[in-house]
Amino acid sequence: MAIRRRGIEHIHPESELIPFKFISPTYGVYKENLKEWANENFVSKRFPKKGYISEEEKAKIKLFFERRKNEFPEGSSFLIPLLSDLKENFGVIYIEYMEEISKLSEFSPAFILGVATFYTMLEGFDGKAEIYVCNSLPCHLKGSEEILKKLREKAEGKEVEVREWVCLGRCEFAPVVHIPYTEKSFGEVKEEDLERIIQTALEVCPWRKNKK
Ligand code: FES
Structure with a gap:
């Protein structure tokens, strides 16, 4: 079963044709993105209506x-x-x-x-700060899946959205984490770095700073 979104054909996320948790970046996106895009509420969640404009x-x-x-x-x-x-x-x-x-x-x-x-x-996440965790092959081989899981656990209840991402172009420092719309990237990330990464994301996120 295939879905067509954004002009690219992907295997449907629920398909038994993909027994792997990890999908090669050749597909351009990951299973969780595919699930998200297949959701009919995707647009209203990520590009919502505000109801007014100042x-x-x-x-x-x-x-x-x-x-x-x-x-x-x-x-x-x-x-x-x-x-x-x-x-x-x-x-x-x-x-x-x-x-x-x-x-x-x-x-x-x-x-x-x-x-x-x-x-x-x-895409927007209710104005939360964001963290990209690269899960492309080199980072995946260096444990990015575990970093992603742990980071999500630690970010629970905080104003941070942890997003699975594709190659950030710094593979030699795998596993790599990046705070989007800033210059902040973290290489060779370990579990003990995660609290600091979340704290940094909350501090440097440009749209959160603009609100202050
Ligand atoms: S694979 Fe992670 S930065 Fe390239």
Whole structure:
């Protein structure tokens, strides 16, 4: 059984054709992402409606839009960097933000949502800080599965979302953990590092800092 999401064909996560816990990064994503995407509530959870948009938010979106449109004037090429700005600044890209971009550009909110849902790093988790745990082959062989499990246990009840990720390009330091939208990466991670990683994520997360 196959599902088609984001233009790529994947084996269905529940399929018996995949007896392994780990799927090669060749597939581009992991089973848990596939399950998430197969969930019909995916969009409303990761790109929810806020119900309103403040003047301050509108002003910021306009500022980011003008900057990115100036930088990338061709077609829709400004959209990914702009959505990335919104994620970095607000933590969640609400539907209302996409409607605001739509008013400023020639693209419909549906088109913008289509772009946003293609990139997992743009998904929001209620404004929680995020931690990426690489689980591609070199990190997997160095115990990233256990790191992922332990990190999730320790993050339970905290304002942190631990996400399974693909190669972060620092395989020589496997297993690798990264705090997105920051310069912070941790190599050769061990169980005793996990509390410090969670604490760092809470402190350096850009959208949490913006709220203070
Ligand atoms: S496989 Fe983990 S950083 Fe490359």
